[in-house]
Amino acid sequence: MTLQETAIAKIQQLPDALVQEIIHFIDSITHNHQAKVTSDSLESDRSEAWTRWFQVTDSLETTPTASISEYQQHLLIKYRQQGLDL
Numbered sequence: 551m552t553l554q555e556t557a558i559a560k561i562q563q564l565p566d567a568l569v570q571e572i573i574h575f576i577d578s579i580t581h582n583h584q585a586k587v588t589s590d591s592l593e594s595d596r597s598e599a600w601t602r603w604f605q606v607t608d609s610l611e612t613t614p615t616a617s618i619s620e621y622q623q624h625l626l627i628k629y630r631q632q633g634l635d636l
Contacts (some may be wrong), residue, residue, distance in 0.1 A: 551559070561569060
């Protein structure tokens with residue numbers, strides 16, 4: 551006898567009130583399983599999306615718009631405007 555056949559045989563011996571409880575229990579288990587599968591799927595999708603995002607951003611080329619010395623000059627001017635002495 552298979553596992554399903556054993557379960558069905560036991561359920562058939564129960565009164566209707568207990569069978570109704572079993573039905574609610576099965577519905578609850580099914581709902582929780584579907585929620586977990588959906589959650590796992592979303593997590594996997596999210597993980598794949600982040601992986602693709604990092605691959606794209608890691609391959610981007612960046613070019614500085616100003617040389618380091620020019621940046622430093624602007625930074626010094628900003629600090630001096632704020633009253634800082636460097």
